[in-house]
Amino acid sequence: MKNILQKLLSKSRKAIQDFNLIQDGDKIAVGLSGGKDSMALLHILKSYQRFSPEKFELIAICLQMGGVDNSSLHELCKELDVELHEIPTDIKEVVFDIRKEKNPCSLCAKMRRGALNDHAVRLGCNKVALGHHKDDALETLLMSMFYEGRVSSFSPKSYLDRTGITVIRPMIYVEEYMIIKAAEEMNFKIVKNPCPADGNTKRQYIKELIVRMQDEMPDFKKNIFIALNNPEQAFLWDKEKISKVK
Template sequence: MKQQKLLSLIRQAIEEYHMLEDGDRVAVGVSGGKDSLTLLYAMRQLQRFYPKNFELSAITCNVGFEGMDFTGVSDFCDSLKIPYEQVDTKIAEIVFQENPEIRPCSLCAKLRKGAMYKQLAELGINKIAYAHNKDDFIETALMSLIYEGRFYAFPPMTVLPEAGVTVIRPMMYVPEKGVANFVVEQGIQIVKNACPVDGSTKREYARQLMEQINRETPGAKDRMMHAIVNGRFSDWPG
């Protein structure tokens, strides 16, 4: 995917759902994976010409897996002249040693968000941008159907008054394959995920299932995304 197309899709989402306002202080949640690094790069480029002025920074929650090294993320932020914060935690120990009977992904996500939101409040940042792409939206909806018996996907924007922050998802129209191609073209170095359950989760099952469906029925992904955007979910912006 070319940079112009990437920025166009991100800007489309931002403007359709009014994700940015003048004076916003936005932090991109950076895991070190291809999606979050692409979003960080794109937001930096967008910042140069977008009509609404916003500050930009990056934040990483280090959950404490052995071997995780975010030096590359820090260097990438330096190259973009973006302030970077790393929040060190013991979430891995809490999830896999203290609570092994609880589903690790949901507990880990909850603890990560709590740690980051606390840091964002201290920094006076009012919005955090997550790098959920188009495929993530589709897979979430499929998981909702399979495991919860309802049709739902996380919203493009969520106001969290108790945390004092608003979550935005500017990459909702960007396909995963486009991100993968962009990272290769730009030579962006990603950080390998050290989570022991990576690749064996319900989300991975949904991802593989959706790929099979789209192979057998070309265009299924696009039609499902259309259904999501027009789903009129109660917590989606009107």
């Protein structure tokens, strides 16, 4: 096993244990987009499956957004001995041609999540694994605060009542630079993102802002992540509680 993959696996294994992400008998669908994050996640979970104390099944689901060559994903899944299901969708047409969204990311993400979860259910899965990492969590927290006035980020594990699917994020302790290094050293065949909005989003702005803040304050990311993991220490203005203070 590549040394960098061992490091990714170590951090992911800690997240799996800390948040009880995988149990015996699970059938897990990895959302395989063709980007570095989902490819790294597939490698991690396949490696973890080999020595995991929990016995679980692993498949991959790729959403075909229209005109994308996903042959490299089929090659990867064949190499790892993971069953791949490529699902055709009309998401691109709905978001850009029919709805003509000026800010397409939210609707596109919602539709992709819905399609992924629905097909995971049809394939007999009880869990969906997503490739979100530590930096994604920090970016989501800051986006929620700056653009929505909420202190919120995604959870390492979420249960979806509508589908009965549990969404897990095993790479929540993995920093993005490690994934980039893995993609380079392991020669990931990245599928180019066909999205017209790619690289021109609020998330990209927040990502660049975090880089600038990290340069000015070396503990910036570390402290934000500590705050995210210690919700009981957060002081939020609860009008009812504060009004009763003597």
